[in-house]
Amino acid sequence: MTFDIIVNVALKDAILDPAGQSTAKVLRNMGYPVQDVRIGKQIKLQVTAESLNDAKEQARQMAEKLLANPVMETYDIVVNES
């Protein structure tokens, strides 16, 4: 079976996000009442797996080992059958 996986990676709240801060500052200069901006990334994958649970476990391992850095980032995973 084929599964679509979405991994959303974000910097932990305690980690300084210069890209988010710069973007927030520019948005405020443009006149928008922006309090805060945090910039993450979305990674879309397609995998083959035996079951939904297998696909979720693969996704978790890929996120832990490569897609996110657990020291400074958090991630969440969405898995759907293709």
Next chain:
Amino acid sequence: MKVGVITFPGSNCDTDTFEALKQLGVDAVPLWYTDTSLSGIDRLILPGGFSYGDYLRSGALAAQAPIMDAVEQAIEEQDLPVLGICNGFQILCERGLLPGALRPNASGEFRCTWEYVRVNAVPESFPGLKPGEVLRLPIAHHEGAYAVEPGQLAPLFENQQVFLQYSDEHGAVHALTNPNGAVANIAAVSRGPVVGLMPHPERAMAAYLGSADGARFLKAWLGEDMA
């Protein structure tokens, strides 16, 4: 004649651009990204670099900097000649003052090489160049692959907006002379008095450093006002 050079947070070719203008005997005026007036400026350069760290997208945040309102106004009201080099090109595209966008190089690599570019159509602000001329200029970028929306390439050529194309030393334009995956090998485009290019003319000011074609290029832009 006074040429303004804007420094954005992260611009790193502003000093080189000043030096190049100084070498050509031009009165160069430093401008800061928060400035709101361009009065007394006859021509304007947006230099290369990594404005705002290229966060979000290259040039996207700088395109909204306070001075860009004045730049847009001066282009509309006075036909102010504006030259965007590398990151400056990206800023002009992000602001919508030039068509298209710069996406990451097809190779995925930062490219820092000497390239030849052929003049395809001469913009109004470059009276000194002729179609078919070939220049040798350096590039240094990660997001320099020029792109347009589907259906927009033909109009760009028809409207004489394709200024420079990556070529070989004889001016032949083909896939092997494309360093970044730009559509139709496009290295520079124009719209009215606004011109943007990925190569760095300010880094090609003397033959002993590789090429003096940058000096030739900037002289052509400065035109008959060059004294």
